[in-house]
Amino acid sequence: MILPAHLPTTLPLLMAFDLDGTLIPDAGREVAADTAQALARLKTLGVHLAIITGRDTPPSQVCRAMQPDAVATNNGGRIMVGEDLHSEASFSDADLEAVLAHELPGARVVLFTADTLYVDLPGDMKPEPWMQLRQYRPLTDAPRSGILKAGYYHPQVSDFAGRLRGTHPHLVLTGAQDPYPHFLTVTPEGAHKGAALTLIADRLGIAHDRTVAFGDSDNDEAMLEVAAFGVQVGTLPLLARHASAQVPEQARLGEFLHAWADRLQAAAPA
Known part of the structure; x- marks a missing residue:
């Protein structure tokens, strides 16, 4: 896969992933083997990983494969950083x-x-x-x-x-x-994926200009908009204006992440 020349290759990086249609197929429960391998490579290289999903509970299989540093559910309304509950928004x-x-x-x-x-x-x-x-x-x-x-x-x-x-x-x-x-x-008010990405970056001590968001649907628009680098998975026209790169179909995400890991590895000091 050909990656854009302006792909961030300087650490630290925070990569945040939507689930359905992005990290996993719609209504799926497992990360594809090549994607899981790429995520493991990225973590080894020092990349921080987060899940930011509309689901209320991410599948345990996904968490085991990814080992995320943070998980935001309910479109960003409930945020866990490590084992700690960071915030939880409820309706008045x-x-x-x-x-x-x-x-x-x-x-x-x-x-x-x-x-x-x-x-x-x-x-x-x-x-x-x-x-x-x-x-x-x-x-x-x-x-x-x-x-x-x-x-x-x-x-x-x-x-x-x-x-x-x-x-x-x-x-x-x-x-x-x-x-x-x-x-x-x-x-509730303020409970969206863009706010979740910002809060997770702050809690992990990562500058906002080192954030990357991956999404495929309209509820991902807020985090692609605030991320320093947005990756659109799929072809929804609504997201195109926020995307710095595109993975044309979900099944190719692992290939894209492996190519990014290659770039990071090549840019690392000897």
Whole structure:
């Protein structure tokens, strides 16, 4: 793979990865062997690694393969640096009330706390496979505090997103557009991937101009925008303006990372 000439090759570097569609295939649970090998090389060379994902829990297989220095979940709303909880953003009572007033008949709704999912599955709708990996309870049992993220699945979810942006512009909304037109995620004020990347870099003592972000979807736009070097995985037009480099398909990420590790190794002092 041909890499751009301006690829950063001076340490320290912080590389932050989205999961679905970026580090792993959509709805996947394991890192490809060549990608895992490249990540191990990068860590050996002194690169710091982070996961910044919309998921509420990264797969254990991914964490074992990557050994990340930091993990941000819920689109950056919950941040762990090493074994320490750095921050956790939850909705205020008023914001949660607005988020739940969705007016989407038949919508599938999921509320996330740190340890439980609260799910509304209308009609004959069955839980998604990822839900069955977590403890989940009926939406009617959800508490009114400690809610970290809300997710909606409905054909008209973009209409609700537009109304919520108008009445509560401080909330963070992703989805409701390509590549997820029927899926909307809402997180509290300030809970987005760009803020997570900045906070992780600060906690690890890495200058912001030494940060690299990898992403493929609209919820990655914030971290690609603030990263010193953005890598787009895939071809979503929305991200192109933030990308310093592109991996055209997720299956080629390992090849790209190995080539970067080669550059870092070549630039290292003898």
